[in-house]
Amino acid sequence: MIAPGPTLTTARLILRPTAREDFDGWAELMADEENSGFIGGPQSRPAAWRGMMSMAGAWALEGYAMFSVLDKETGEWLGRIGPWVPEGWPGTEVGWALLKKAWGKGYAVEAAEATIDWAFDTLGWTEVIHTIDPANTASQVVAKRLGSTNWGPSKLPPPFEDKPVDAWGQTREQWRARVR
Secondary structure, X not given: OEOOOOOEEOOOEEEXXXXXXXXXXXXXXXXXXXXXXXXXXXXXXXHHHHHHHHHHHHHHHHOOOOEEEEXXXXXXXXXXXXXXXXXXXXXXXXXXXXXXHHOOOOHHHHHHHHHHHHHHHHHOOOEEEEEEOOOOHHHHHHHHHOOOEEEEEXXXXXXXXXXXXXEEEEEHHHHHHOOO
């Protein structure tokens, strides 16, 4: 069963709410140090299950959460990208995390563009941020390609309050004025 919510499509991707069949990919993402190092670190399958269920629950209770990213051709689960605003978060975020096999193909930018459009148009957000560890140069490149700029140090809520992050972002007006 898929949580309630829209399905977005891009040239190469399908973005839809979290579904039970996403779990093996989700667990793979969260088990690997390189994949999960900047999003809380490696997790066991049971911990990954709880995280995935939180995302599905956010869809059910809030009407939005990160989308599961699927390859349009194969249906393969590639990661999660989209709006995420947990309690105490420093702003309205569109974040991303992809399996290593999906890195370097432009999927993060492609999916983030679709979800930022959706967040501004459907959720009515007035700005979007991306909380990025200063050492995460790959995500900084994605943020720059999206037109976001570094707004400076930010603070995440517990249990991540000691993790360094910068808030990268832009307003809805900046997003709509950018050249694609």
